[in-house]
Amino acid sequence: DGGITQSPKYLFRKEGQNVTLSCEQNLNHDAMYWYRQDPGQGLRLIYYSQIVNDFQKGDIAEGYSVSREKKESFPLTVTSAQKNPTAFYLCASSPGYTGELFFGEGSRLTVL
């Protein structure tokens, strides 16, 4: 089945620790995105990548980092510099410019 796989689904971490969220797609899409969702805040763009080895900051990139070494993979690292990391993180991909987004099932991160 084609789709986007995010892991882990739930993650707990202590303050001061970095954590990496995985996002893999087998849709052969060029573009991939990371969004953060907080209650009542909608979806806010963290980082996006439209081609391998290239990515751009979104609206709330501070405290996050990404890499795009392979077309299929776009991992997100939540660093200790992120002041309020507890949130629901959604990865998405699209076939190209202005196309619809296909979302993964999300990763829910809780910082204890």
Next chain:
Amino acid sequence: GQQVMQIPQYQHVQEGEDFTTYCNSSTTLSNIQWYKQRPGGHPVFLIQLVKSGEVKKQKRLTFQFGEAKKNSSLHITATQTTDVGTYFCAGPGYSGAGSYQLTFGKGTKLSVIP
């Protein structure tokens, strides 16, 4: 930067009543997309509108794109409990680097009372 505003933030309706959510962009859009997120789930693409004044229907859902391509609406006729969820509109924006990104509204959370 581009802003996409959506109202209302919440809507409670009796089953069988109609529901409408409105989306307004600070800039003219090349297209607008609508997504639905069920409680505990992830957003799922519903539709994309491209042309000025375009109206599209999906069963009980009617989507409109404004003449100026800066606003849009989603209307659900005779809501059912399966319509429960949050509805998001999203419009494309372009950074100075020429990259494409999608900006989402904050969504309208629909509750349907049986």
